[in-house]
Amino acid sequence: MExxxxxxxxxxxxxxxxxxxxxxxxxEDLYETMISSAxxxxxxxxxxxxxxxCLIRRDGNDDLLIEAATTIAESVGAGxxxxxxxxxxxxxxxxxAVKACQEVCGIYCATANPVEVLVxxxxxxxxxxxxxxxxxxxxxxxxxxxxxxxEFLRTIGYKx
Numbered sequence: 458m459e460x461x462x463x464x465x466x467x468x469x470x471x472x473x474x475x476x477x478x479x480x481x482x483x484x485e486d487l488y489e490t491m492i493s494s495a496x497x498x499x500x501x502x503x504x505x506x507x508x509x510x511c512l513i514r515r516d517g518n519d520d521l522l523i524e525a526a527t528t529i530a531e532s533v534g535a536g537x538x539x540x541x542x543x544x545x546x547x548x549x550x551x552x553x554a555v556k557a558c559q560e561v562c563g564i565y566c567a568t569a570n571p572v573e574v575l576v577x578x579x580x581x582x583x584x585x586x587x588x589x590x591x592x593x594x595x596x597x598x599x600x601x602x603x604x605x606x607x608e609f610l611r612t613i614g615y616k617x
Contacts, residue, residue, distance in 0.1 A: 460586065461576045465529045467542050468521065473529070474541040474548050474555055475574065475588065476564040481506055483539055483560040484514040491541065492518070494554035498546030501526035507536025507582070519544070533574050535583040537562075549615075566590045 467473055478487075484504040491500050501522030503515045513530045517523040525542045533540070541555070548567030556564060566572060570591030577586045598606065610616040 459578045461578060462589070463532050463574045463576050465532060465540075465572050465574060467525045467529065468544070470569075471522065471525070471542050471544050472546070472548050472567070472569045473543070473572065474552065474564060474567045475529075475533075475572070475585075476539050476555070477562040477585065478504060478537050478539050478558075478560045479562055480560045481509075481514065483558075484516050486558050486560055487539065487541060487555065488516040490554045490558050491543070491551055495543070495546040495550040498543050498550065500541055500543040500546075502539065502541050503527045503530035504539040505530050505534065505536055511536075533576060533583070533585065535574075535576055535585045538585050547613075 484502055487502045491498060499519035499522055501515065501517035501519060501524065503513050503526035506512050506514055513527055515523050515527050517526065522542045522544065526540045529540045530538065552567050555561060565585055566588045568590050573589040575586040575588065577584050607616065
């Protein structure tokens with residue numbers, strides 16, 4: 458087995474959800490999940506089919522984000538993996554609904570950080586082993602850092 462580190466890129470200011478699923482219907486159900494759980498969000502969904510024609514299935518409501526999701530799916534190339542690239546929403550707006558989608562087996566990350574996908578490649582194909590999401594910590598927050606965190610959450614509308 459070869460282990461690859463696949464850096465992925467997506468538009469500045471966008472967020473992604475990367476996960477594992479199991480059925481061709483995934484792309485349609487994730488489209489419906491995004492529409493109903495994050496109204497006003499712009500997004501693209503791509504799903505790597507793992508049998509039959511083995512196509513990257515894709516959908517969404519924004520052409521640029523559909524293309525971004527498709528590019529990520531192509532670079533990762535792991536069967537049954539999916540990616541949602543979103544703007545005008547945060548993963549927290551849709552994550553529980555995505556996890557509840559009956560085709561979804563698990564989530565690897567939901568982030569706006571730089572991401573490297575760790576992929577295992579065998580003679581059969583590719584699978585996601587995990588992700589590197591962002592940078593390592595450089596310290597522990599102090600009182601000023603905690604105040605800044607609380608203020609940030611209020612600034613973006615998640616706390617009052």
